[in-house]
Amino acid sequence: MQSAMMPAHGGSATPASVINHRSLGYWYDTDPAPAPTQPSIIDLIIGAQPAQASIGQAGEVDLYRFVVPSVANHIIETQGQTDVIMSLFGPNSQTALVTEDDDSGQDRNVRIASRLTAGTYFVRVRHYQTSSTGSYSVSVRREAAAPGPAPAPGVPEIQVNGPAVQGSLAAANESDLYTFTAASTAIYTIETAGNTDTFLTLFGPNSQTALIAQDDDSAPGFNSRIEADLAAGVYFARVRHYSPTGTGPYSVSVRR
Numbered sequence: 001m002q003s004a005m006m007p008a009h010g011g012s013a014t015p016a017s018v019i020n021h022r023s024l025g026y027w028y029d030t031d032p033a034p035a036p037t038q039p040s041i042i043d044l045i046i047g048a049q050p051a052q053a054s055i056g057q058a059g060e061v062d063l064y065r066f067v068v069p070s071v072a073n074h075i076i077e078t079q080g081q082t083d084v085i086m087s088l089f090g091p092n093s094q095t096a097l098v099t100e101d102d103d104s105g106q107d108r109n110v111r112i113a114s115r116l117t118a119g120t121y122f123v124r125v126r127h128y129q130t131s132s133t134g135s136y137s138v139s140v141r142r143e144a145a146a147p148g149p150a151p152a153p154g155v156p157e158i159q160v161n162g163p164a165v166q167g168s169l170a171a172a173n174e175s176d177l178y179t180f181t182a183a184s185t186a187i188y189t190i191e192t193a194g195n196t197d198t199f200l201t202l203f204g205p206n207s208q209t210a211l212i213a214q215d216d217d218s219a220p221g222f223n224s225r226i227e228a229d230l231a232a233g234v235y236f237a238r239v240r241h242y243s244p245t246g247t248g249p250y251s252v253s254v255r256r
Helices: none
Strands: 041-043 051-055 061-068 072-079 084-089 097-101 111-116 119-127 134-142 165-169 175-182 186-193 198-203 211-215 225-230 233-241 248-255
Touching (some): 165 233, 198 225, 225 233
Parallel strands (some): 041 061
Antiparallel strands (some): 051 134, 072 111, 072 134, 175 233, 186 248
16 A cells, blocks of 8 residues: 555655645745735725724735825825824825825824825825724715815916926016915925025915015025915915026925
8 A cells, every 4th residue: 555655656755745834824945935915905985984994913004095086185084993004195106105194083093184186096004003903994085175265367286295396487587476275284395496596485375465484595405495384275385586687497396
């Protein structure tokens, strides 16, 4: 009678040749490393009831996706007793970080309020403590526009946390006016970049004449930077050259 450990066609039998050791939860040093497990993506619907979820094991990261049809203010938040951290990526990218939050919601929940352009966004939720678990719910909704006037017609708009807007001071004494919307109270940074010596002035909220702050060279080189704690509303940024006769290209951006 042939031994169960003996191969049918001769040769030497080893435990590795007759037992599926991977099914038992271990690997030999010579085995290829197992492929990392990618979290499945759960679709969220804007305006729908909160989706129930749970961080069932230590170190788990839950991944969600939602689609913004047109530019608007949106709120992504969790509810429950679990202390979570949320990161928002997009548009159309799982690696381009928009913003993240820990405890801006009620109790230890997260709440992200951001003006989002059209596209697909991704949300990652994990427990604040990497060794802890717990249940929570998550939702996304479109926020009503902040009270006050809409951005002035013809004034270029800068998207908060969006790409920098390219500009150029082409003539002596020229100044360029931009607008952006603060969806919620937070610290915002408005700054220029490039080789042109710019001077930046910030007005608002909902006013092109109510001065908030101005700056010359707080950013690298001869660029300008203003950091300000702003309430929700529409703001205006004016860029000019430091020299009345100076010209040159630049870019301007706003981030939260």
